[in-house]
Amino acid sequence: MGEPQVFELLSDSEIEAVHNAALAVLSETGVFIDHPRALEHLAGCGAEVDAASGRVRIPPRLVKEALAACPSSFILYDREGREALRLGAREVHFATSSCAVRCQEGTAARPSRAEDLVRLTRVADALPEIDLVSTQVVADEAPKELADSYRLYLVLRNSPKPVVTGAFSEEGLWDMKALLDAVTGGRTEDRPCAVFDVCPSPPLKWTAISAANIMDAASAGLPVEFVSMPMPGAATPVTLAGSVVVHTAETLSGIVLAQTVRPGTRVVWGGAPVGFDMRHGTAPLSAVEATMITVAYAQMGRHYGLPTHTYAGLSDSKLVDAQAGLETALSGTVAALARIDIIAGAGALDFVGTQSLEKLVVDAEVCGLIRRLLRGIEVSPDTLARDLITALGPGGDYLAQAHTRRWFRTELHLPGPVIDRLDRKAWEEQGRTDILARARERVEAILKNDPRAPDPDRAAELDRAMRRVMDTRGCPSLPFVGAAEG
Amino acid sequence: MVEEAFARLHEAVLNADEEAAVKATRDLLDAGAEPQAILERGLTEAMTELGRRWNRGEAFLPEVVAAAEIFKTCSDLVEPALLARGGKKAGHLVLMGTVKGDLHDLGKNIVTAMLKTAGFEVSDLGRDVPTERFVEEAARLRPKIVGLSALLTTTMLEQRTVIQALEAVGLRPDVRVMVGGAPVTAAWAEEIGADGYAANAVEAVEVALRLAGAAAQDAGGRKADG
Numbered sequence: 001m002g003e004p005q006v007f008e009l010l011s012d013s014e015i016e017a018v019h020n021a022a023l024a025v026l027s028e029t030g031v032f033i034d035h036p037r038a039l040e041h042l043a044g045c046g047a048e049v050d051a052a053s054g055r056v057r058i059p060p061r062l063v064k065e066a067l068a069a070c071p072s073s074f075i076l077y078d079r080e081g082r083e084a085l086r087l088g089a090r091e092v093h094f095a096t097s098s099c100a101v102r103c104q105e106g107t108a109a110r111p112s113r114a115e116d117l118v119r120l121t122r123v124a125d126a127l128p129e130i131d132l133v134s135t136q137v138v139a140d141e142a143p144k145e146l147a148d149s150y151r152l153y154l155v156l157r158n159s160p161k162p163v164v165t166g167a168f169s170e171e172g173l174w175d176m177k178a179l180l181d182a183v184t185g186g187r188t189e190d191r192p193c194a195v196f197d198v199c200p201s202p203p204l205k206w207t208a209i210s211a212a213n214i215m216d217a218a219s220a221g222l223p224v225e226f227v228s229m230p231m232p233g234a235a236t237p238v239t240l241a242g243s244v245v246v247h248t249a250e251t252l253s254g255i256v257l258a259q260t261v262r263p264g265t266r267v268v269w270g271g272a273p274v275g276f277d278m279r280h281g282t283a284p285l286s287a288v289e290a291t292m293i294t295v296a297y298a299q300m301g302r303h304y305g306l307p308t309h310t311y312a313g314l315s316d317s318k319l320v321d322a323q324a325g326l327e328t329a330l331s332g333t334v335a336a337l338a339r340i341d342i343i344a345g346a347g348a349l350d351f352v353g354t355q356s357l358e359k360l361v362v363d364a365e366v367c368g369l370i371r372r373l374l375r376g377i378e379v380s381p382d383t384l385a386r387d388l389i390t391a392l393g394p395g396g397d398y399l400a401q402a403h404t405r406r407w408f409r410t411e412l413h414l415p416g417p418v419i420d421r422l423d424r425k426a427w428e429e430q431g432r433t434d435i436l437a438r439a440r441e442r443v444e445a446i447l448k449n450d451p452r453a454p455d456p457d458r459a460a461e462l463d464r465a466m467r468r469v470m471d472t473r474g475c476p477s478l479p480f481v482g483a484a485e486g
Numbered sequence: 487m488v489e490e491a492f493a494r495l496h497e498a499v500l501n502a503d504e505e506a507a508v509k510a511t512r513d514l515l516d517a518g519a520e521p522q523a524i525l526e527r528g529l530t531e532a533m534t535e536l537g538r539r540w541n542r543g544e545a546f547l548p549e550v551v552a553a554a555e556i557f558k559t560c561s562d563l564v565e566p567a568l569l570a571r572g573g574k575k576a577g578h579l580v581l582m583g584t585v586k587g588d589l590h591d592l593g594k595n596i597v598t599a600m601l602k603t604a605g606f607e608v609s610d611l612g613r614d615v616p617t618e619r620f621v622e623e624a625a626r627l628r629p630k631i632v633g634l635s636a637l638l639t640t641t642m643l644e645q646r647t648v649i650q651a652l653e654a655v656g657l658r659p660d661v662r663v664m665v666g667g668a669p670v671t672a673a674w675a676e677e678i679g680a681d682g683y684a685a686n687a688v689e690a691v692e693v694a695l696r697l698a699g700a701a702a703q704d705a706g707g708r709k710a711d712g
Contacts (some may be wrong), residue, residue, distance in 0.1 A: 395589055395613075399596070400551040405502055408548050417543075425685035 003376040007337035009295045010244075015303050018296075022248035023060045030057035031204045035211035038257060042240055045260040056253070062114065063252050065261035072305040074223065074266045076132075077191040079183055079454060081159040084193070085131055087268060087307035087341045092374060093368040095164050096124045096195070097314055097348030097355060098134030104356035106351055107319055112137035114479040117154045119447060120347065123360055126446040127161035129367035130346055132195075134164040136355050144168070145473040149175035152194070153466045154480060158451040164225065164344060166197035170212040175469045177220050180383075182465035183458050189221030195268060195342075195345045199227045200250040201236035211257065215362070218258040223266035225309050225342075226254040230293050231283055233275040240289055244253045244296045247271055251297075268342065270309030271302030274351075283351060284316040286327035294331075295338040307341040313366060314345030314352060320359045320436050324349060328359075328393045329366050358439035361446075365415050367379065372413035383407070487518050492528055495560075499532035500539075502552035504559065511560040517694035518705075521568035529557050529564075530573040530577065530605050539601030541688075547596060554599035554608075561607075578698040581661075582619060583645035584610035593667060597633065597679075600687040601694055617644070617651045624657050630698045634680075636667040645670070646678040662697040666690060 010018065032054050033039055039056065048057040073088025084158070085093050095331040103116045117137050124133045135151040142150040148168040156164055156179060169175035173196070179181055188194075196217045198210050206214075217224045228250040230236040230243035237243055251269060258265045274285020294310040313332025315324035328345070335343045345352075346367065347360035373438040377383075388403050389396075397405050397427040398474040418438045420427060431437075453459055466481050491513040498507035498559055500701035514524050515543040536553050539545035582598050584591045600610045611619060626634055632652070636642040645665045652658045662681040665674070682697050684690035 080569070397592060397595055399548055400553070400555050400593060401548075402502075404548045405552060408546065416548075423686050 002378060003374060004337060006339050007295060007334065008299055009292060010299050014241075015299055018244050018300060019303070021245045022190070022252060023063060023243065025204070025249040026058040026253060027060060029059065029204070029446070030055045031200075031206060031212050031250065032056075033206045033257075034105075035206070035208040038206070038211040038215060040328060041215065041260065042257065047256075058253060058256055061254050062260070064430045066256040067304050067306075067349040069259040069265075070255060070267050070304070070306055071261035071264060072374075073307060075465050076162040076195065076223070077187075077193045078157060078162055079193050081184060081193075084162045088305075089341075090339045092336045092366075092370070093342050093343065094129060094313065094346060094485075095132035095342050095344040096130060096134045096136050096309070096346045096360065097344055097352050098136055098166070099163055099352045100137045100355035101140075102350070102354040103137060104320070104354050104359070107320070109350065109354045110141040113141055114139035114150070114154060116355075117151060117192065117340065118158055118444075118451075118480065120355060120360065121158040121359060122157050122449075122451045123357055123443055123446050124346070125161055125452055126449065127346075127361065127364040129371065130360075131160045131161065132164050132344075133159045133460045134344060135166075135405070136347060139479075140236075142478060143473065143475050144228075146172070146175065146469055146475060148172040149179055149466070149469050150177055150478060152176050153462065156180075156462060157398060157453060157480065160452055160454075163194040164197060164342070165194055166199075167209070168212050169209055173216050173220075173222075176471075177222065178465050178469065179462060182223075182455055182461040184363070185458065187259070192195075192223050192350070195223045195225045196469060197225045197227045197270070198254065198447065199272075200230065200254060202229050202231060202250065203246050203428040204250060204253075204319055206254070206257075212252055214257045215261045217328050218261040218265040221262070221265075224254075224258055224270065225268035225270045226251045226270050227270045227309070228254075228297075229271070230290075230297075231276050232289060233278065234283075240293055240296065243273070243293050244300065247273070247297045248300050251301075267306065268309045269297070269299055269304065269306040272311040272352075274299070278282075282316075285311055285314055285345075285348075285352060286316045286331055288330070291331045291334050294335055294340065296340045298335075298340050302339075308339075309342040309344065310335055310340050311345050311352065312340070312343050313363060313370075314348035315359075316349070316351050318350050318354070319440070320349070320356055320362060324359060324479055325362070325366075325435075328363055332363075332366050333370055333373070336374055336427075357443045358436055361418055361439040361442045362435060368415060383411075488514065488519050491517065491519070495524070495528040499500065499529060499553050499556055499560075500536055502549050502556065504552075504556045506595055507556045507560055508563065510564050515567055521564045521571060524564050525561060525568070529560055532607060533557055533603045537600070537691075540600075540603065545601075546592040549672060550603060551595060551599040554602040556588075559603050567655045569625055577605045577607045577692075578631065579627060579629040580606050580621055580631040580633070580694060581611065581620070581627060581635055582633040583642055584613035584616035584637075585648060586614060586616050587644060588636050588638055588641035590667075591635070593637065594633070594635035596687045596691045597635070597666065597684075600691050604691045604695065606694060606698075617648050620648050621651050621655055621657065625655065626650060629661060631662045631664055631694055633664045633666070633694075636665070636670065639669045642667060642669050642674065644673075645680065649679055650663045662695065664690065664693055 236246040273290040274283040312335035317326040318324040346363040495510035695704040
């Protein structure tokens with residue numbers, strides 16, 4: 001049977017019920033869009049628009065047409081234009097988390113800086129379990145006007161892996177497009193190496209920036225990842241089914257906007273479901289209900305034939321501790337069994353507000369375990385090994401067998417040095433280290449290597465593009481951006 | 487021709503390719519290569535290199551154990567020619583076995599393989615080895631070291647029995663005794679009068695080198711720390 005079954009929480013009829021409820025919400029209640037350009041555009045496409053209140057009611061016909069226009073799968077390339085991964089193929093890919101404003105340092109957190117993003121990117125780049133690097137933190141020293149493009153610049157400078165990112169303003173998206181064009185030699189549209197996250201504001205609202213980003217990304221040919229944030233009991237109904245309805249309606253409305261601007265726009269059915277803690281008023285991403293909502297909305301996404309994304313494999317703990325480990329492993333495993341295309345979360349602590357180098361390294365081990373799990377159990381005459389079992393008989397030693405040598409590398413996942421599997425005596429002699437200490441060692445070892453920078457011509461192009469952005473936004477200098485030549 | 491066959495033998499042991507190793511050994515013998523050189527340059531050096539790779543995390547137990555078996559097969563092929571020329575096997579001899587009543591030999595096999603990567607010659611008596619057999623073989627082969635493995639708290643008592651038996655026949659002063667196995671501790675080793683205890687295969691090599699005095703002399707035994 002090979003790969004394990006896809007984990008699901010909704011039956012076919014329940015998927016249909018969510019779909020019908022979401023269509024009813026869109027056509028009868030509608031969504032709020034805080035952008036005249038979007039309102040005008042949607043009115044022209046046949047939506048019922050009340051320009052004064054910003055309310056847009058979307059008929060089922062528009063939803064159907066928009067879904068039909070979406071590619072069911074597409075390829076993401078790396079910075080060098082090489083095929084990196086295919087989304088929508090029911091294959092799981094792991095990404096770092098992407099929303100943090102702080103960096104973990106010991107037991108404390110401090111505002112993240114450019115140097116932190118460089119280090120986080122280099123470590124993520126070196127970890128084979130991580131498929132996509134996100135713009136993991138903002139650089140505190142960058143002015144707000146170019147915090148989004150500077151973030152992307154630092155990532156493109158230090159890793160060729162595909163990027164998950166997002167703009168902080170209308171203009172920001174165009175600045176970022178210019179950086180991508182510079183580093184790819186103008187191949188942003190036919191060989192995209194970045195996905196743009198755009199978030200609705202729950203429930204059922206799109207800010208001016210989000211609406212503009214969707215329209216502009218679509219017209220520029222950039223892939224868009226919709227990241228709806230259901231929050232049961234606060235921003236969405238407390239019932240998980242009701243939260244999935246709101247997620248579906250919000251995401252469908254975003255898809256309508258994108259596909260009516262440019263049919264065929266590459267989109268990802270994403271999300272960042274959170275819990276809502278009724279004691280503290282916090283929004284834990286590691287709440288099991290949040291993970292359950294992910295499983296359910298992923299079913300909706302697959303039902304519509306779209307690639308999916310979620311935030312999972314992360315923790316709300318303030319430390320790289322046992323809570324961090326258990327939360328990361330549980331939500332990561334469940335999301336992977338649900339076959340989410342992009343699982344973003346590696347390195348995240350503290351409601352995705354804090355990013356940790358050490359946790360990134362630990363989380364890569366979780367991703368490695370999950371990858372092995374997803375390969376399932378291969379059953380064939382050679383793997384059943386009946387002849388070998390017969391030949392060795394009771395008390396046989398399998399260690400020295402050619403069969404063992406042939407299979408052990410594929411059958412047995414070997415974790416990295418971060419995971420302790422020493423016997424107690426050896427562990428004691430090697431300094432009684434805990435996982436945090438071992439992770440720190442791995443981080444230091446990785447950072448001794450050179451970053452994978454673009455080739456010199458492309459790097460120079462990228463630098464020029466970044467300096468143009470800085471000139472436009474009135475920012476004379478930033479760390480890591482070389483002075484203008486000549 | 488001879489150099490090429492040495493290289494093939496080296497590669498075959500590293501790749502755990504028994505067929506190629508046997509062929510290379512035969513080719514070397516046919517070509518008149520020194521049996522001592524086949525053992526030392528061909529087989530022992532390859533095992534030592536494998537030990538280095540294992541220490542660096544580049545080779546894994548299935549490969550080490552398989553290479554150790556190939557070592558045995560090939561050195562058996564060389565032995566007649568070696569004895570005919572009055573040569574001796576490379577490295578210090580270790581007599582290994584799992585004690586009477588104990589059917590576990592995985593740990594013992596791993597230690598055996600690792601000792602071979604460090605240049606020791608190992609005579610493996612297998613598992614469930616009666617005390618008398620340890621004594622007979624010790625008298626016949628005169629090993630530098632006797633290694634006693636036990637995985638059960640019930641069978642570890644046999645380790646003491648073997649030591650006492652070696653004492654009874656007067657062999658004890660000439661051999662060093664190492665003990666190991668999951669329930670065994672350094673305190674137990676001391677209590678029963680063993681000379682060495684190792685918690686794992688890597689440590690077993692260190693202890694064996696120390697006991698054989700090989701660390702200082704490097705008499706065929708090479709330190710396995712790459």
